[in-house]
Amino acid sequence: MLDNLTTLQYNAVTILQCKVLKPKEVTVFDKSQLLKGTLEGCILKTLSKEPMYAYGAIEHMRKKGFTDLAEGTIYPLFLRLEKQGLICSNLRDSAVGPKRKYYFITEAGRQYLNEFEREYCALEKIVKSIMEE
Numbered sequence: 001m002l003d004n005l006t007t008l009q010y011n012a013v014t015i016l017q018c019k020v021l022k023p024k025e026v027t028v029f030d031k032s033q034l035l036k037g038t039l040e041g042c043i044l045k046t047l048s049k050e051p052m053y054a055y056g057a058i059e060h061m062r063k064k065g066f067t068d069l070a071e072g073t074i075y076p077l078f079l080r081l082e083k084q085g086l087i088c089s090n091l092r093d094s095a096v097g098p099k100r101k102y103y104f105i106t107e108a109g110r111q112y113l114n115e116f117e118r119e120y121c122a123l124e125k126i127v128k129s130i131m132e133e
Contacts, residue, residue, distance in 0.1 A: 041116040053100040
């Protein structure tokens with residue numbers, strides 16, 4: 001256990017460090033950082049319902065509330081999920097033009113999605129309890 005003098009010295013050094021070091025200025029909340037981890041789970045959940053081409057999945061997620069979702073954010077996620085073996089794809093005929101690349105969730109993707117849902121729900125409860133204080 002620390003004695004009073006050690007505690008006082010520690011507190012004085014901590015206060016000095018806080019005043020000397022300039023905190024990084026943050027003026028606007030960066031929503032993209034919050035979305036990074038959740039978008040993969042949302043893509044997998046969307047594909048677990050039915051196979052879709054990427055733009056169709058983007059439109060589905062926009063209808064659900066992701067109104068600011070940029071295609072440039074989503075397409076790299078599809079590529080990463082496919083490289084990880086969580087989704088796979090094939091080309092299908094389209095009634096309105098060239099073939100479209102449809103994505104399917106794999107068994108590994110379903111397992112990942114189950115774990116994601118468990119962890120997300122647990123985290124959501126914790127964050128909610130803190131925010132409601």
